[in-house]
Amino acid sequence: MLQRKPNIIPYGVLIHDWKAFDLSFEALQNIQKDSKFYVSMKDNEIISLSFAYPRRRPDLMWTFTIYADGLESVLSQFAYNLILSERNNCTAVMGTYDAKYEAVFQKSKWIPKNRWITRLLLLERKMQ
Numbered sequence: 001m002l003q004r005k006p007n008i009i010p011y012g013v014l015i016h017d018w019k020a021f022d023l024s025f026e027a028l029q030n031i032q033k034d035s036k037f038y039v040s041m042k043d044n045e046i047i048s049l050s051f052a053y054p055r056r057r058p059d060l061m062w063t064f065t066i067y068a069d070g071l072e073s074v075l076s077q078f079a080y081n082l083i084l085s086e087r088n089n090c091t092a093v094m095g096t097y098d099a100k101y102e103a104v105f106q107k108s109k110w111i112p113k114n115r116w117i118t119r120l121l122l123l124e125r126k127m128q
Contacts, residue, residue, distance in 0.1 A: 014031065016051065036053065047070075
């Protein structure tokens with residue numbers, strides 16, 4: 001499915017659990033070891049993808065990464081991951097998504113300002 005719409009993953013790099021992976025079948029298999037994939041499609045094409053899992057730190061935290069073709073798809077995946085976090089009895093959420101959508105989330109009235117933390121993560125990738 002991703003081969004038909006590779007631009008949904010910027011630069012062909014997947015971010016998962018503070019690590020960067022080249023977009024490949026092996027990387028997806030590695031991510032699948034602890035995460036579940038959630039895909040939204042329209043007209044037989046992927047419009048968004050997220051993978052997520054509950055993590056203990058020290059309480060249960062829902063951790064997810066979102067890739068999407070636009071704001072509506074990002075918001076849809078975000079909302080679904082909030083539902084999943086509640087179903088999994090998580091007390092916190094941590095999400096990774098394209099930084100161009102951050103302003104939308106920061107303007108949201110339903111995310112307490114004292115709970116919003118932004119961190120920029122730079123990942124090193126060996127070029128071959």
